[in-house]
Amino acid sequence: xxxxxxxxxxxxxxxxxxxxxxxxxxxxxxxxxxxxxxxxxxxxxxxxxxxxxxxxxxxxxxxxxxxxxxxxxxxxxxxxxxxxxxxxxxxxxxxxxxxxxxxxxxxxxxxxxxxxxxxxxxxxxxxxxxxxxxxxxxxxxxxxxxxxxxxxxxxxxxxxxxxxxxxxxxxxxxxxxxxxxxxxxxxxxxxxxxxxxxxxxxxxxxxxxxxxxxxxxxxxxxxxxxxxxxxxxxxxxxxxxxxxxxxxxxxxxxxxxxxxxxxxxxxxxxxxxxxxxxxxxxxxxxxxxxxxxxxxxxxxxxxxxxxxxxxxxxxxxxxxxxxxxxxxxxxxxxxxxxxxxxxxxxxxxxxxxxxxxxxxxxxxxxxxxxxxxxxxxxxxxxxxxxxxxxxxxxxxxxxxxxxxxxxxxxxxxxxxxxxxxxxxxxxxxxxxxxxxxxxxxxxxxxxxxxxxxxxxxxxxxxxxxxxxxxxxxxxxxxxxxxxxxxxxxxxxxxxxxxxxxxxxxxxxxxxxxxxxxxxxxxxxxxxxxxxxxxxxxxxxxxxxxxxxxxxxxxxxxxxxxxxxxxxxxxxxxxxxxxxxxxxxxxxxxxxxxxxxxxxxxxxxxxxxxxxxxxxxxxxxxxxxxxxxxxxxxxxxxxxxxxxxxxxxxxxxxxxxxxxxxx
Amino acid sequence: xxxxxxxxxxxxxxxxxxxxxxxxxxxxxxxxxxxxxxxxxxxxxxxxxxxxxxxxxxxxxxxxxxxxxxxxxxxxxxxxxxxxxxxxxxxxxxxxxxxxxxxxxxxxxxxxxxxxxxxxxxxxxxxxxxxxxxxxxxxxxxxxxxxxxxxxxxxxxxxxxxxxxxxxxxxxxxxxxxxxxxxxxxxxxxxxxxxxxxxxxxxxxxxxxxxxxxxxxxxxxxxxxxxxxxxxxxxxxxxxxxxxxxxxxxxxxxxxxxxxxxxxxxxxxxxxxxxxxxxxxxxxxxxxxxxxxxxxxxxxxxxxxxxxxxx
Numbered sequence: 001x002x003x004x005x006x007x008x009x010x011x012x013x014x015x016x017x018x019x020x021x022x023x024x025x026x027x028x029x030x031x032x033x034x035x036x037x038x039x040x041x042x043x044x045x046x047x048x049x050x051x052x053x054x055x056x057x058x059x060x061x062x063x064x065x066x067x068x069x070x071x072x073x074x075x076x077x078x079x080x081x082x083x084x085x086x087x088x089x090x091x092x093x094x095x096x097x098x099x100x101x102x103x104x105x106x107x108x109x110x111x112x113x114x115x116x117x118x119x120x121x122x123x124x125x126x127x128x129x130x131x132x133x134x135x136x137x138x139x140x141x142x143x144x145x146x147x148x149x150x151x152x153x154x155x156x157x158x159x160x161x162x163x164x165x166x167x168x169x170x171x172x173x174x175x176x177x178x179x180x181x182x183x184x185x186x187x188x189x190x191x192x193x194x195x196x197x198x199x200x201x202x203x204x205x206x207x208x209x210x211x212x213x214x215x216x217x218x219x220x221x222x223x224x225x226x227x228x229x230x231x232x233x234x235x236x237x238x239x240x241x242x243x244x245x246x247x248x249x250x251x252x253x254x255x256x257x258x259x260x261x262x263x264x265x266x267x268x269x270x271x272x273x274x275x276x277x278x279x280x281x282x283x284x285x286x287x288x289x290x291x292x293x294x295x296x297x298x299x300x301x302x303x304x305x306x307x308x309x310x311x312x313x314x315x316x317x318x319x320x321x322x323x324x325x326x327x328x329x330x331x332x333x334x335x336x337x338x339x340x341x342x343x344x345x346x347x348x349x350x351x352x353x354x355x356x357x358x359x360x361x362x363x364x365x366x367x368x369x370x371x372x373x374x375x376x377x378x379x380x381x382x383x384x385x386x387x388x389x390x391x392x393x394x395x396x397x398x399x400x401x402x403x404x405x406x407x408x409x410x411x412x413x414x415x416x417x418x419x420x421x422x423x424x425x426x427x428x429x430x431x432x433x434x435x436x437x438x439x440x441x442x443x444x445x446x447x448x449x450x451x452x453x454x455x456x457x458x459x460x461x462x463x464x465x466x467x468x469x470x471x472x473x474x475x476x477x478x479x480x481x482x483x484x485x486x487x488x489x490x491x492x493x494x495x496x497x498x499x500x501x502x503x504x505x506x507x508x509x510x511x512x513x514x515x516x517x518x519x520x521x522x523x524x525x526x527x528x529x530x531x532x533x534x535x536x537x538x539x540x541x542x543x544x545x546x547x548x549x550x551x552x553x554x555x556x557x558x559x560x561x562x563x564x565x566x567x568x569x570x571x572x573x574x575x576x577x578x579x580x581x582x583x584x585x586x587x588x589x590x591x592x593x594x595x596x597x598x599x600x601x602x603x604x605x606x607x608x609x610x611x612x613x614x615x616x617x618x619x620x621x622x623x624x625x626x627x628x629x630x631x632x633x634x635x636x637x638x639x640x641x642x643x644x645x646x647x648x649x650x651x652x653x654x655x656x657x658x659x660x661x662x
Numbered sequence: 663x664x665x666x667x668x669x670x671x672x673x674x675x676x677x678x679x680x681x682x683x684x685x686x687x688x689x690x691x692x693x694x695x696x697x698x699x700x701x702x703x704x705x706x707x708x709x710x711x712x713x714x715x716x717x718x719x720x721x722x723x724x725x726x727x728x729x730x731x732x733x734x735x736x737x738x739x740x741x742x743x744x745x746x747x748x749x750x751x752x753x754x755x756x757x758x759x760x761x762x763x764x765x766x767x768x769x770x771x772x773x774x775x776x777x778x779x780x781x782x783x784x785x786x787x788x789x790x791x792x793x794x795x796x797x798x799x800x801x802x803x804x805x806x807x808x809x810x811x812x813x814x815x816x817x818x819x820x821x822x823x824x825x826x827x828x829x830x831x832x833x834x835x836x837x838x839x840x841x842x843x844x845x846x847x848x849x850x851x852x853x854x855x856x857x858x859x860x861x862x863x864x865x866x867x868x869x870x871x872x873x874x875x876x877x878x879x880x881x882x883x884x885x886x887x888x889x890x891x892x893x894x895x896x897x898x899x900x901x902x903x904x905x906x907x908x909x910x911x912x913x914x915x916x917x918x919x920x921x922x923x924x925x926x927x928x929x930x931x932x933x934x935x936x937x938x939x940x941x942x943x944x945x946x947x948x949x950x951x952x953x954x955x956x957x958x959x960x961x962x963x964x965x966x967x968x969x970x971x972x973x
Contacts, residue, residue: 007913010960011905011920014953018927022666025934026801071795071802405933408942411887412672412894413929415880419668420933434770435884441774442881443668461772461882470774506763506885508770534760 061286
């Protein structure tokens with residue numbers, strides 16, 4: 001027995017040694033032993049972008065101060081989905097729960113919570129409230145310390161005056177501004193009161209209408225337009241903000257701009273939003289909550305107005321306006337975010353030059369790029385990633401660290417690679433190729449993932465549609481431009497009736513591609529014949545049999561086996577004088593194809609970075625739809641075209657990105 | 663800590679592969695390349711059955727059964743048709759590539775939203791740990807990772823003990839004798855051909871079991887996942903032998919398991935130290951080399967020491 005144990009010692013010692021080496025490499029990622037975890041309720045009124053932002057800031061603010069969700073603090077989230085009776089029920093439920101603190105976002109939540117919490121069972125920290133003193137919960141404007149002892153928080157009065165100043169700066173002849181509000185909203189009324197004062201000083205006439213619910217907003221907005229409003233302004237009004245697209249619609253019809261006090265609304269078509277950066281507001285509330293959790297007496301903290309200003313501008317709106325609105329450069333520079341392109345600046349096939357919020361710099365985000373096996377596509381994508389980071393002004397080592405890992409085609413190593421990335425506290429994972437994506441999707445749920453070089457995320461099982469996908473991941477798909485190809489074939493061969501392709505039944509993507517191409521070609525009146533191939537040695541025979549089926553063109557879909565033996569297809573095409581189209585530019589440049597319409601894999605890398613930046617900027621990957629690579633490359637090889645009997649029309653030659661001469 | 667747990671889990675799951683290779687390569691002296699195909703066969707069978715709604719436990723067992731069939735096929739090609747051992751393995755492995763495609767109906771089956779043995783283990787783990795994470799010596803450990811690791815350790819324990827008992831039965835002894843001394847065992851009236859067929863079946867059953875578990879752990883089955891696996895299995899077995907340096911059955915089985923775990927740990931260290939991605943395979947090769955040579959050097963030292971002390 002002892003001999004047997006002795007034999008095992010070496011192995012056991014080596015395993016223990018290797019394990020401890022791994023653990024020691026991981027030493028700095030240890031966390032302090034857990035204390036009893038405080039329970040906290042987070043109560044939000046509705047799911048609007050600014051409230052989600054604030055909630056996110058709140059959670060981040062708490063975690064910055066050491067209260068990390070599910071680890072050192074338990075945050076139970078409640079959302080009344082814009083329904084006041086529900087909000088009251090939730091408030092009661094929170095009182096009965098074992099939470100010892102409640103954090104509320106918005107005035108209705110503050111009011112609902114304060115009314116059931118009169119005897120101070122819970123400490124109540126409120127935020128995202130325009131004017132807490134007007135909300136009737138027992139706060140005194142003149143002496144903020146004279147209030148219920150369990151109630152503390154921050155106010156965020158919208159920068160109404162600054163918004164009107166800015167609007168006037170953009171259009172000095174501004175005389176009439178329209179405003180819609182819901183009379184039931186206390187904060188909205190406060191904003192409007194201030195606006196009336198500001199407008200009187202500036203000599204602007206403020207037209208007001210009130211609505212009872214969001215359905216009436218469109219009519220109300222149109223009535224303002226017909227009364228001659230030169231711009232519409234929406235203050236901090238929950239009801240109107242929910243129907244903001246109606247306001248924008250009415251404004252667009254009249255070619256006038258809308259401006260708001262909510263910076264998050266510019267993407268919807270608002271000219272500018274000057275308001276609080278609600279992420280920062282949430283963070284401030286989180287810090288306050290952390291102070292109280294640390295033991296500070298809530299009654300001793302004054303209630304302050306916290307307003308981290310944030311300006312966002314949408315340049316696309318500017319172009320369609322009736323009046324000459326103009327945005328000075330200095331204002332542009334001060335904007336945190338600019339949506340839309342300036343007319344003179346059109347990035348084609350170039351790294352994007354969209355400005356990036358400055359707050360992203362200097363964090364040294366740890367990003368890793370995981371990949372299953374080497375290929376030219378991956379190398380292109382990596383090139384694009386570096387280019388785009390450079391173009392956006394990110395400096396490697398200061399703003400981000402990108403580590404590239406490659407499993408060299410070995411599945412178990414892929415898993416170890418992913419575990420390594422997770423234990424190294426990587427901020428964001430970029431992943432390329434289907435197996436790597438699937439492994440990441442299975443193992444990683446707690447940090448964002450951006451994928452690329454995936455033909456179909458749906459087939460990979462990580463998404464059910466472009467918008468519906470696993471919550472922590474989004475990315476760029478390389479799906480071929482089938483409609484573009486169909487138009488291209490039609491343009492080159494106006495009389496074509498039938499086209500052919502080979503496909504590999506065992507390759508998921510190959511079958512998928514063939515089916516999509518069939519539909520696209522049918523739309524331009526071309527029938528697609530397909531012949532199946534099981535291995536690369538059958539390719540030549542299959543291609544010859546295809547050309548004998550009276551096809552006017554070969555239009556070869558992507559497939560890893562067929563791409564590798566593309567020369568055989570080209571040989572068959574040239575023998576039978578059948579024009580050969582391909583979906584990969586390399587196949588046209590090197591392997592005998594005549595015309596290629598390919599996704600630009602370098603651009604795919606750049607697109608991945610754009611998604612990375614959006615996520616680092618605070619967007620939730622769950623809400624970012626999966627994109628397709630944004631540019632395609634048209635390549636024409638005149639030598640190959642001659643060989644397979646194709647006369648490429650001038651119109652195609654003119655717009656080709658690359659032409660390989662005879 | 664995640665990395666350690668993850669690589670231990672993969673080490674344990676792949677130690678089933680190592681045990682399979684141990685049975686064919688060491689007990690029968692049969693270099694069986696079927697492994698590359700049967701690990702994927704196990705993964706594919708389990709994955710497609712789980713997607714079709716079969717309970718993952720049954721799916722895993724049926725996958726092992728499918729591996730057994732593949733192994734017996736190699737055995738029959740070798741013993742009944744007198745095809746060279748390597749070639750019969752190559753034939754079955756090649757054929758399995760197409761079979762696997764047919765089994766899955768395509769090249770890749772995702773299991774991300776299915777209930778697998780791994781998700782069951784995760785559920786149990788979260789219930790026991792009473793939360794998503796718990797703390798070990800200051801490291802945060804995800805309960806699901808720990809549960810999956812414990813679950814795979816239990817399976818390996820069961821399988822190893824089962825193997826040990828099996829190879830001590832009359833049938834098992836006859837099998838071992840078939841590898842060691844076929845003439846002797848034939849003289850005793852045992853049909854060595856049948857022994858090889860059953861033995862290879864057993865070996866590939868283990869390999870397919872490993873594949874089925876791997877697919878459930880990594881969340882998908884892919885037609886390419888088996889490529890090169892036989893090499894890692896062989897490496898684990900040989901590292902294990904170098905470690906225990908013994909010929910007793912129990913020790914060699916433990917050796918194979920330890921070899922597989924040590925091998926995955928070394929790969930994890932190489933990855934953790936952030937080496938140039940292109941050097942990964944080179945470094946793994948160097949590790950295997952070191953693991954093989956070190957024990958021998960240690961032995962030489964030991965002998966010298968013994969000699970000097972004798973003198």
